[in-house]
Amino acid sequence: MRAHLFDILSRRQLSALFQPIVHMQTGEIIAYEGLIRGPSDSPLHSPMNLFKAARANGLTVEVEHLCRKVVLERFAELKLPGKLFLNVSPESLLQRDARHGETLEVIHQIGIHPDRVIIELTENQPTYDYDLMREAVLHYRKMGFQIAIDDLGEGFSSLRLWSELRPEYVKIDMHFIQGINHDPVKLQFVRSIQEIAEKSNTRVIAEGIETQAELLVLRDVGVAYGQGYHLGRPHPMPARAAPAEVVKALSRNGVAVYPQRVTDKQATVGKVLHQVQAVSPAMNNNEVYHIFQQAPELMIIPVVDDGMPLGLITRFAMIEHFARPYERELYGKKSCTQFMDRKPLLADRATSLQELSFRMAEADAHHLFNGFIITDQGRYIGMGTGHDLMREITQMQIHAARYANPLTQLPGNVPINEHIDRLLESGTRFWVCYFDLDHFKPFNDVYGYRRGDDVIQLTGNILSSNGDPDRDFVGHIGGDDFMVLFQSENWEQRCQAILEEFGGKVLDFYSTEDRERGGYLSEDRQGKKVFYPVMSLSIGAIRIEPHQYYTHHQIATAAAESKKQAKKVHGNSLFLDRRQRGA
Structure with missing residues (x-):
């Protein structure tokens, strides 16, 4: 293996790949990370195997120097735009012979200015000598380089390194990025990192983005840059622009639907x-x-x-x-x-x-x-x-009910209002639909609360299945009242599908006799016999134009008024309030 490594070094049998790093607001490629591969027909093709073998044979510094040289030369040869993230291990950075400007000499030879190169510190083992590390980083900064820390949250000491070195960039490990649109804990982690970054004048790069839903959540959190297969795979001849669907998604107004926080069931x-x-x-x-x-x-x-x-x-x-x-x-x-x-x-x-x-x-x-x-x-x-x-x-139950309805597990009033505020702040057009069941209370009296709960759960499921989970927010206000905040342009078609599905499935909750006659007789509060028709769903809708409303309170009032109008219509109904300004 040692002989194989010497052969790779002497014959420069390494090749460079580049993965784009994209600006999360504009979709522009602002940089590339330089990656390395060994000979294609060799067990050292994988960078992990290559560096493991280099460490085992005491050749880490030599292999890293060649990697940097190959990446820098290829970056210049391709004339790629923006900056280059150059992987450097702390152990290599701390080697005395690596402190004499060898990297600077290479970039001067190939004509790249140091301010286009970011030294990306990648950890393979713990860093203990922080004083020496600070000294080495200062040395590189004086030469014009900027510093990035890789895999924040995954490495041995990445948080400590951030505090000690104050890098210009931090990369969040992909574990916290993948599935962030479904995981409130990952979302909270990234929000906390973003908050620290804003206070320390550091720009955050999210690694491992694989879906549009992840991309849009990260954009809304305020993360500056993104990297991952959804934005561009590592390639010897990388694209100079992000995929068109990525640019389109990032340029579109609106907000992502955040995963809902988990209620604290772990209090001890x-x-x-x-x-x-x-x-x-x-x-x-x-x-x-x-x-x-x-x-x-x-x-x-x-x-x-x-x-x-x-x-x-x-x-x-x-x-x-x-x-x-x-x-x-x-x-x-x-x-x-x-x-x-x-x-x-x-x-x-x-x-x-x-x-x-x-x-x-x-x-x-x-x-x-x-x-x-x-x-x-x-x-x-x-x-x-x-x-x-x-x-x-009791306090836990009250708190949980404000954030999630215990029956449907849909978001409650607090997250509904938070999402409305985010929509208003984004300046996007959206539609607010207030859903209410007609004749629900007498049904409860006749058929019992357990069956009433089943109808509530059915309604929540129908609303959720007919919305776009990444764009449309489904909330449960309480009782038989629901709210959907649509960003989908085909919101009206979705509402009609909801009414049709509800109209068919709600019949299963009635006796055969009541289904056949379309309702049932029951006593009202005065003791009089009254015929109640089968439950139906009323939807009061309002369209929200940018800067038309300023608070969720105003929207709640307008939506409630629209719902009142919808309930005046017999049977399943959708009422769009066209009296609003601009509607």
């Missing part, structure tokens, strides 16, 4: 932990009674032996026993375990609040009043109360 018991002084089983009942007397607010005292929880003593049980004739005289000097609940509810601090709430619901009622012992690896660390648990669970 540690959140309701209270420090409560435990007593030893050696303590007698008189002493425990005295503790309760001294602390009127204290309701529970845990009994713990050498860190291991044994049970709970409640104020109520203690006072009740001592109120009985002769009990204090009989048991006052006996172990406090006498009046102890020996089967308390135990929960490890890592237990989720939801799991504990299920256990609490299935347990005897007294545990809700007594509370529960919190442990860490089986050892006592504190107490939690039923009141605190109920409060936290």
